[in-house]
Amino acid sequence: MNLNSSIENLKVLTKPQIAALKKLGLNTARELLLYFPRRYLDFSKVATIRDLRPGENVSLKVTVKNISKRFSFRGRISLAEALVSDQSGSLKIIWFNQGYVADQISKGDEIFLAGSPEYYKNQLQLTNPLYEKVSDFPLHTARLVPVYRLPEKVYPKTFRRAIAAALPLTDELSDDLSADIIQRQNLLSLAQTVKLSHFPQTEEDAKQAKRRLAFEEIFYNQLLAQQYKLKLAKQQSFAIKFDQNLIKTSLSHLPFELTPGQKRAAWDILQDLEKPRPMNRLLEGDVGSGKTLVALIATLETESAGLQAVLLAPTEILANQHYQTIHKVLCRPPVNFNTRCALFTRNFCLLNNKTLERKKLGQLMAEGMPGLYVGTHALLEEKIKFKKLALVVIDEQHRFGVRQRAKLIQTKGKIPHLLSLSATPIPRTLQLAFYGELDISQIKQKPAGRKPIITKLVDAQNRNQAYNFIGNQIKAGWQAFVITPLIEESDKLGVKAAKTEVENLKKIFPNLSIGLMHGKLRGTEKDAVMKDFLDNKIQILVSTSVVEVGVDVPNASVMLIEGADRFGLAQLHQFRGRVGRAEHQSYCLLFSDNQNPETLQRLEAFTKTTDGFELAELDLKLRGFGDIYGQSQSGWNFKYFDQTYISLIEPARQEALDILQADLELDNYPGLKEKLTGKTVHFE
Ligand code: ADP
Ligand code: MG
Numbered sequence: 001m002n003l004n005s006s007i008e009n010l011k012v013l014t015k016p017q018i019a020a021l022k023k024l025g026l027n028t029a030r031e032l033l034l035y036f037p038r039r040y041l042d043f044s045k046v047a048t049i050r051d052l053r054p055g056e057n058v059s060l061k062v063t064v065k066n067i068s069k070r071f072s073f074r075g076r077i078s079l080a081e082a083l084v085s086d087q088s089g090s091l092k093i094i095w096f097n098q099g100y101v102a103d104q105i106s107k108g109d110e111i112f113l114a115g116s117p118e119y120y121k122n123q124l125q126l127t128n129p130l131y132e133k134v135s136d137f138p139l140h141t142a143r144l145v146p147v148y149r150l151p152e153k154v155y156p157k158t159f160r161r162a163i164a165a166a167l168p169l170t171d172e173l174s175d176d177l178s179a180d181i182i183q184r185q186n187l188l189s190l191a192q193t194v195k196l197s198h199f200p201q202t203e204e205d206a207k208q209a210k211r212r213l214a215f216e217e218i219f220y221n222q223l224l225a226q227q228y229k230l231k232l233a234k235q236q237s238f239a240i241k242f243d244q245n246l247i248k249t250s251l252s253h254l255p256f257e258l259t260p261g262q263k264r265a266a267w268d269i270l271q272d273l274e275k276p277r278p279m280n281r282l283l284e285g286d287v288g289s290g291k292t293l294v295a296l297i298a299t300l301e302t303e304s305a306g307l308q309a310v311l312l313a314p315t316e317i318l319a320n321q322h323y324q325t326i327h328k329v330l331c332r333p334p335v336n337f338n339t340r341c342a343l344f345t346r347n348f349c350l351l352n353n354k355t356l357e358r359k360k361l362g363q364l365m366a367e368g369m370p371g372l373y374v375g376t377h378a379l380l381e382e383k384i385k386f387k388k389l390a391l392v393v394i395d396e397q398h399r400f401g402v403r404q405r406a407k408l409i410q411t412k413g414k415i416p417h418l419l420s421l422s423a424t425p426i427p428r429t430l431q432l433a434f435y436g437e438l439d440i441s442q443i444k445q446k447p448a449g450r451k452p453i454i455t456k457l458v459d460a461q462n463r464n465q466a467y468n469f470i471g472n473q474i475k476a477g478w479q480a481f482v483i484t485p486l487i488e489e490s491d492k493l494g495v496k497a498a499k500t501e502v503e504n505l506k507k508i509f510p511n512l513s514i515g516l517m518h519g520k521l522r523g524t525e526k527d528a529v530m531k532d533f534l535d536n537k538i539q540i541l542v543s544t545s546v547v548e549v550g551v552d553v554p555n556a557s558v559m560l561i562e563g564a565d566r567f568g569l570a571q572l573h574q575f576r577g578r579v580g581r582a583e584h585q586s587y588c589l590l591f592s593d594n595q596n597p598e599t600l601q602r603l604e605a606f607t608k609t610t611d612g613f614e615l616a617e618l619d620l621k622l623r624g625f626g627d628i629y630g631q632s633q634s635g636w637n638f639k640y641f642d643q644t645y646i647s648l649i650e651p652a653r654q655e656a657l658d659i660l661q662a663d664l665e666l667d668n669y670p671g672l673k674e675k676l677t678g679k680t681v682h683f684e
Contacts, residue, residue, distance in 0.1 A: 003030040003169050010165040012158060020151035029166040030173070036197045036213065036640075037146035040206060043114035043130070046142050050088035052117045052124050059114040059142040060126075061134060062086045069102035084113070091117075093126045101131065110134040114141035130157075137199075139164055144200050163198050170194045176671040177216060181655050185648075188212045213640040215648050218433060221641075222649070222656040223666075224676050225436030230660055232437075233277050235415045238390035240273040240305045247297055254329065258293070261285065261443035265294045268441045269419060273298060273391070279417035282435055284425060285443030286612045287577025288450065291421045294443070295393045296326060298419060299372045303339055306370045307390035310416075312377050314396050316345045316523070317530045321552055322395070323374045327353065340371035344379060346524075393419045423577065425570060425612035427620045429646045432653060433638075444613065453580040455588040455607040457564070457600070466589050467508050470558050474512060474539050478557035478584070482542045483575050485563035494544040495520050501542050501562065509540065517543035545571070554582035564590035564606075565599045569619040573612050598622075 001009055006028060008018055026032050047058040062084035069080050078099025084091055093113065095101045105111060115129030130140045139145075139160045150159055175182070175190040182189055188196065188208050197209035247266075251258070258266070265283055272279035285291050299309035313319040323343040342361060343350040349358045351371075365373065368387030377394075426434055458466050470480050484501045486494040495518045502516050515538035517529050532538045534553055541556075545567065559579045564572060572590070580586035590603055602622055609615060620643055641648075659669065666673040 001029065001169065003028065003033075003172050005029050007032055007162065007166075010162050012162040012165050013154070017154045017158065020153045024151065029169050032162060032166050033170060033173070033194050033198075035148065036209075037148050039147050040144040040200070041114075041147060042203075043141055043145050044143050044202075046112075048088040049084075049086050049091045052091070054118055054124065055116055057114075057116050059112055060084070060086065060091070061110070061112055061142070062091070064105055064107050064109045064111060065090065066107050067102050067105055069099040071099070084111070091124065091126060093129060095128055098128065105131065105133075112138050112141035114145070137164075139199070144203065144206060146198050160198075167195065167198070174671065176669075176675060177219070181219075185215060185651055185655070187215055210640055211645070211648075214642070214645040215652060217638055217641040218645065218648050219652040219656060220672075220675055221433060221638075222436055222653040223660070223672065226653065226656045226660055227664065227666075227676070228437040229280070230664055232280055232415070235278055236276055236413055237278040237415050237417055238305075238307055238388070239276040240301055240307065240390060240417075242270045242274050243301060243304060246301065246304050250300055250329075251297075256447060259290060259443065259445050259447055261445050262290050262294050265291075265441040265443055266297050268439070269294065269298045270301065272439070273301060273417055278415040279419065280438055281418070282420045282422060282438045282440045283443070284422050284440060286425070286446060287423045287574065288581050289423075289443040289446050291423075291443065292322060292325060292395070293329070295395070295419060295421060296329065296372075298391060299393060300339065302391045303341075303370050303372045305390070307388045308365070308368065308370060308386050309372050309391040309393070310386070310389065311372065311374045311393045312380070312395065313374070314377055315530070316347065316376055316527050317534070318395065319343065319345050319374050319376045320348070323350070326372060326374065340369065342371055342373045344373060344375040344384075346376070346379075389416045390414075391417045391419065393421065395421045396423065423574060423612075425573070425616040427617045428613070429617075429649075430620070430643075432649050433641070433646075436653065442613075444611075449583065450580060451583070451585050452610050453559075453576055453586045453588050455576065455590070455610075457590045457592065457603050457607055460591070460593070463591070466560070466591075469587075469589075470540070470560065471509065473557050473587075474509075477555075479533065479536060479538075479553065479555050480540045480558035480560060481556055481575075481578055482540060483545055483559070483561045484542060485545060485566040494518065497562075498542050498544045505540060505542065512539045513537060514539070515541045517541055519544060545575075552581055553578070556581075557584060557586045559586070559588045560591070561588070562591050563593070564603055565592040565594040565596075569602065569606050569615040569622075570612065572606055573615050576610075577612075 007013060007021060007026060010029065010032075013021065021032075024035075026035055041057065043057055043059045045056075045058050046061055049060060049062070052058065052060075063086070065083040065085055067080060067082040069078060071078055077097055079097065080095040080099050080101040082093040082102075082105070084093055111131050111133055113126060113129040113131050115126045117124045117126050119125070120127075130145070132138055132140050140157055146160065146163075148156065148159055150156065170191045173190050173194060177187065177190070181187070188211075190212075193209045193212045196205040197213070200206040200209065265285075269279070269281060269283070272281060283291050283294060295311065299311055302309035311322055313322055320343065323341065326341050341352055342356075344358070344361060349356050349361050351361060351364070362384065364371075366385040366387055370388070420438070431440060473480065482501060482505065484494060484497040486497065491497065498516060498518050502514055505514050515529050515533055517526060521529070529538070529541070533541045536555060556579050559576055561567070561572065561575055567575075576588040579588065590607070592599065592603060594600075605618060606615065659666070659672075663669065666676070
């Protein structure tokens with residue numbers, strides 16, 4: 001038996017159990033040992049029968065006085081009944097549905113029991129306790145008992161026995177963390193971690209084991225992120241000279257000044273662009289903070305340096321909007337009429353507002369015509385060639401940035417600069433964990449003159465009043481969004497809830513046009529709905545949360561959110577950001593059936609602050625980040641690392657950097673290298 005032996009060799013598991021575990025990826029003893037418990041049941045207190053208290057989790061060490069099996073409830077349920085005793089007294093035990101216990105334990109046996117006693121007919125009784133014969137190393141009782149996520153066929157007791165059978169192999173495990181790191185960071189070795197995680201003696205043991213696993217996770221995360229960053233720094237890109245005059249004149253006719261945050265971000269970006277190595281920057285700012293303009297400044301510099309810039313939007317409508325903005329803002333005579341600006345989406349192919357044959361535009365791109373090319377992500381699937389691509393801006397889809405940049409790298413030897421725009425505020429404390437490979441600029445203020453959105457948590461009894469209010473807003477010419485949450489498991493996209501809501505609203509507002517937006521619509525259908533909303537052909541748009549409502553509809557003044565308790569604050573904030581995009585007063589109305597005081601407190605907090613970063617921090621405190629920045633946000637599937645380990649991020653980053661600075665490819669660390677293969681920075 002060794003670590004590579006199949007789990008069959010443990011001689012604990014049945015064939016179907018082995019098959020079920022293999023499906024989980026647990027093929028070998030090593031894999032089994034590295035499958036850690038999710039939590040523990042605390043049965044470490046061993047009491048005497050006399051001291052038993054109802055409702056308390058305890059273990060007992062007792063002798064079986066008698067035990068028998070019988071059938072109850074017209075013979076349909078088998079049960080085992082026993083009388084057990086210790087020096088302090090005796091106690092009745094019942095195992096419902098587990099008559100077989102009577103075959104495994106006999107009169108006179110010394111056993112451990114673990115459970116929580118309850119009164120039954122005025123007498124304390126232990127029902128369905130865990131049990132095992134007394135030994136020096138109990139697995140299921142008289143200890144912190146590990147609980148695993150297991151397939152149905154594999155009983156917890158069986159699994160614990162399998163782990164215990166593999167446990168002697170633990171010392172053969174090689175540790176991918178060096179002894180130095182382990183010592184410096186005060187970590188358990190891998191072998192200790194395995195032993196103490198599965199069968200801790202104390203809570204502190206379990207905590208230390210988890211700390212080591214969390215460190216490892218964040219360490220690999222940092223290793224990957226920093227490796228990417230260092231490798232990128234060795235690549236070449238076009239250095240784009242900072243042309244201050246150009247910026248000044250281009251912005252001079254804008255009816256407003258840049259906010260300090262916009263200036264700062266533009267400065268960061270323009271500095272990056274001047275360097276001959278690729279920028280990798282995230283521009284974070286609330287919806288409406290004016291990220292687009294900052295991005296446009298960068299693209300403008302690129303174009304005027306005789307190079308090509310691409311601005312990618314997630315939807316055709318957004319691409320269109322960006323293109324219009326560019327025309328309004330930057331290509332207006334007499335300022336800079338020569339700016340070449342193209343729109344290329346499935347349905348449009350324009351160059352400076354003139355329709356062009358797709359083939360022709362493709363040709364111009366390939367020939368290296370300097371320009372500002374606005375398009376959708378979808379277009380990357382087509383084989384577009386740029387000769388002098390110097391900058392890629394990706395709007396609202398930062399997660400996919402790298403892959404898309406990779407697709408666009410066609411300029412021999414040169415990697416384009418990358419700028420991602422995102423409205424998702426990430427708590428400062430977690431930025432390194434999620435975006436370690438990126439430089440970050442933040443815009444924290446909104447342009448002056450915006451009225452804060454009035455946010456109200458509405459009581460159920462005031463629902464009609466809310467509808468009256470919406471009716472009046474619409475009479476005054478404005479429009480409204482209604483967001484519906486996912487309600488049923490089976491209805492993964494929430495389509496049903498949204499459809500029901502449309503019917504509901506049609507009854508309340510028989511004279512209005514009510515639109516429906518959900519994730520099952522095709523791209524073109526979504527675009528058509530959005531276009532109608534934009535043109536005020538739809539007055540109320542009902543949408544699932546699945547759909548990004550990333551479009552600027554300045555005429556919308558109300559955002560109503562159903563089931564608000566089901567959303568994180570950051571997400572609610574995103575929804576809220578869809579209104580209040582112009583000068584008029586906007587409103588966000590929350591409904592929630594959940595009367596849980598904590599939930600209400602959370603939602604009340606949301607009504608009181610309009611700062612996305614503050615809300616993100618609050619969300620983190622209240623819910624932990626698993627819920628908020630799970631797989632989908634970060635692309636990192638952290639299993640052990642969570643907000644309790646934030647203080648490990650910086651040391652992990654330092655350790656990663658120390659290694660990488662001497663050995664970027666990790667050639668001397670085959671174990672680490674293997675860990676990272678197949679993984680990419682969070683974008684994929
Ligand atoms: P987002 O950051 O959500 O992408 P946008 O770039 O779409 O925000 O900007 C929202 C609106 O604010 C646009 O209509 C834009 O023209 C306007 N805007 C941008 N910067 C300023 C500013 N400094 N002062 C006033 N309005 C601005
Ligand atoms: Mg935007």
